[in-house]
Amino acid sequence: MAYTEEELKKELETKEYEYGFYTDIESDTFPKGLSEDIVIAISQKKQEPEWMTEWRLEAFRFWKEMEEPEWANVKYEKPNFQDISYYSAPNKKPKYNSLDEVDPELLDTFKRLGISLDEQKKLAGVAVDIVMDSVSVATTFKKTLAEKGIIFCSISEAIQDHPELVKKYIGTVVPQKDNFYAALNSAVFSDGSFCYIPKGVRCPMELSTYFRINQAGTGQFERTLVIADEGSYVSYLEGCTAPSRDENQLHAAVVELIALDDAEIKYSTVQNWYPGDKEGKGGVFNFVTKRGICEENAKISWTQVETGSAVTWKYPSCVLKGDNSIGEFYSIAVTNNYQQADTGTKMIHLGKNTKSTIISKGISAGQSQNSYRGLVQVNSRAENARNFSQCDSLLMGNRCGAHTFPYIETKNKSAQIEHEATTSKIGEDQIFYCNQRGIDTEKAIALIVNGFSKEVLNKLPMEFAVEAQKLLEISLEGSVG
Amino acid sequence: MLEIKNLHASVGDKKILNGINLQVNPGEVHAIMGPNGSGKSTLASVIAGKEEFEVKKGSIALEGEDLEELAPEERAHKGIFLSFQYPVEIPGVSVTNFMKTAINESRKARGLEDMPANQMLKLIREKSEMLEIDRKFLSRSLNEGFSGGEKKRNEIFQMAMMEPKLAILDETDSGLDIDALRIVANGVNKLRGGENAIIVITHYQRLLEYIVPDFVHVLHDGKIVKSGTKELALELEEKGYDWIKQETVV
DSSP states (O other): HHHHHHEEEEEEEETOOOTTTOOOOOEEOOOOOHHHHHHHHHHHOOOOOOOOHHHHHHHHHHHHOOHHHHHEEESOOOOGGGGOOOOOOEOSSSSOSSGGGHHHHHHHOOOOOOOOHHHHHHSSSOOEEEEEEEEEEEOSHHHHHHHHOOOEEEEEHHHOOOHHHHHHHTTSSSSTTTHHHHHHHHHHOOOOOOEEEEEOBBBBSOEEEEEOOOOOTTTOOOOEEEETTTTTTEEEEEEEEEOOOOOOOEEEOEEEEEEEETOEEEEEEEEEEEOOOOSSSSSSEEEEEEEEHHHHHEEEEEEEOOOOEEEEOOOOOEESSSSTOOOEEEEEEEETTOOOEEEEEEEEOOOOEEEEEEEEEEEEOOOEEEEEEEEEEEEOTTTOEEEEEEEEEEOOSOOEEEEEEEEEOOOOOTTTTEEEEEEEEOOOHHHHHHHHHHHHHHHHHHHHHHHHHHHHHHOEEEEEEEEHHHHHOOOOTTTTO | OEEEEEEEEETEEEEEEEEEEEETTTEEEEEEEEOTTSSHHHHHHHHHTOOSSSEEEEEEEETTEEEEEOOOHHHHTTTTTEEEEEOOEEEEEEEHHHHHHHHHHHHTTTTTOOOOOHHHHHHHHHHHHHHTTOOOHHHEEEETTTHHHHHHHHHHHHHHHOOSSSEEESSSSTTHHHHHHHHHHHHHHHOOOOEEEEEEOOOSSSHHHSSSOSSSOOOOOOOEEEEEEEEHHHHHHHHHHHHHHHHHHH
C-alpha cells in the first residue's frame, strides 16, 4: 500500500552505507600518539627538507597551546588525540608504470568505488591523483599537464621537487595557528595534492583527486595547495568515499587556494565519508579548513556536495583581497540519521568592488542536525562590495533540525548585502502526488531533492554532477517522513 | 472497468464513505456530484490509494483486479489517473522533467524501455498544442507560482500525456475561467471514447455542459443516494442539494 510518515522514517533508517567495505592492504603504520618525535618522524619518513620539519614543529607547538573549538552547533565525544596513529601508508610504495603492477586488491577497491583507472584514462580527460591512506599511489595524465607547465602532484612530491613554490605559499592563506585543526594538520599532514597553473594557462582538463580513509584508527590529515598564477584557470574536483568502521575517525584537512591577479579557481567537492550507522555509531569527524585568497580581478568558486561524515565542521572561505575580485560558495549539505553538519562559508571583502555569492541548500532527514553558518564581512576600504546570500533548508520528518546562523559585519556604508532564507518540508502530499503519477517514493524523494538542489548541482562539472545526483539519491534513499 | 462494491472508508475515527457501489464501463463518463463534505474527494483519493484513508469494508477492482494491496504508484501503472483538486508544487522540477519521469516509471513497471527522447518530444508537442499550453510553461517548476487555472490545465496536460484507462477529475473546473474551461473540456473529450473511462467530480453543472456525462450520481453522507442521466445534473442545478437530502431522509 501507500506509505505513512512512520513507514517512511523506517525506510529512511534502513539505508546502509554503500561503500562500506574494508580493503586489506599491508600498511606501514606509526604507533599511536602525538609528540615532537612523531612530527619529526613523519617529516623524516617523507624525506622532507629541514625547513619543512621546522614548520611542522612550529605548528605542533602552537597546537599544544590551543583548545578544540566548541562554538559549532554539533555535539560529539572529542577525539583522544593521543589515541590516534598519525601516519599510515600502503606498503607497496613505489610508483607504478602500468596498472598491472598495482596491488590487485587496491585495483578492486578502485573498481568498487567506480573509478577504475583505465576507464578514467579514457574518459573525458580527467587526471586522477588518488590519495589512499595518505600516500599517492597513482597519478595519471601528468605528461599532458607537464606540456603546459602545469604541476599536479602530491604535496610530498612538491616539497621535494618544487620547494620554492611550496615554501612561498604554504600557510599563507591558512596559517599554522589559524585554528585548532589547522594547526594539527600543519604539524602532521601526511599527504595531499599540489597544483600549480602557470601564468596565462587554462588547464585543459578537470583535475581530480579521490581521497579515501582506509586504515583502521588512522586519522587523515590531507593538505592541498592550489596556486593559479596570473590570468590562469583551473577546475579542481575532490571526491571522497570511505569504508565503514566502528570507531570514529578524524579527518582534519586543510585546503589553500591562491588565485593571483585575473586568475580563476573552481573547486568542487563531493564528500561522502562514512556517516556512522543508523544509531549514530561510528562515522568520520570531518573538521576541515578550506580557504582561498583572490588577488585583483581573481575569482574563486567553491562548490560542495556534503553527504557523508558523522560530524562536519567546514567553511570554505574566500578572502577577496584584490579589487574586483569575486568569491562564490555553492553548497548542498545532506544529513540523515544522527549526522551533524555545521557548514557554510566566510566571504571577507577587503578590495573595492568585490562581489560574493552564497547559495546554500541544507537537507535534513532522520534525527540529524544541519546548520548553515556564514560570515559576510566588509572592511572599511572595500568600497561597493556586494553580497547575495540564499540559504534554503529542506526538512524530512519532524525529528531533524535545520539552523541558519548568518553573520554580517560591515564597516563600509557603500556595501550592499542581501540575505534570503527559506525552510520547507517534503510533505506526504508531494509524495502522494508523485506516487499517483506512477513515481515510487524513493524516486519521488530523489526528484524533489534534486529539484531543491538544482541551482547548486548546475554549478558542478558535468561528470561530477551526475555522480553527485546519484549520491543524493543514495544518501536519502527511502527517506522523508 | 471499475467496480466499487459496498465501499466503506474512514480517516481516523471518522467514517466518510458508507457503502458506495459504482460500476464504470469502458467508454463511459460518470459525473459525481454532491454537497460539500459528502465524500466526493475522499472517494477519488481512496480509488487512487491514498494511505490516509482506511478502507474498512468493501472492494475496488480495476478490470477485475482488486486494488486493495496495490500502492498508489502501482495503481497509476495500471492506468488510474487522478487530476488533483489542489495540485502540489515541486520547486526545481520542471513540468517536462516530471512528465518524463512519470511516463518512464510507468513504462518501466510494464517492462518497457524509456521512451525515446524524440518520441517524448513529439508527444509533448502534440498534447501541449491541444491544450494551448505555451512551451515556456513546460520548463517552469511544477505548479510553482502557477495560477489556479494553470494548475488545472497542467493536470489535464499530464492526463493527456499519460493516457490513462481511468481518469478521475476532482473539481477540475474550480479556478477555471470560461475559456480555460472550454480548452480543458476539449482535452478531456479527446481522451473520451474507446476503452477509456472518466469520472468527473464536480459541484456544479457548468462543467457538464462541456463534458457531457453518460451517468450522474449524487453523493450524500458517503453514499450514492441518486443516480441518473445528464438530466439529473440539470435538476440538481435547479433544485439544489437540499431536495436530495430531504428525499434521503424520507
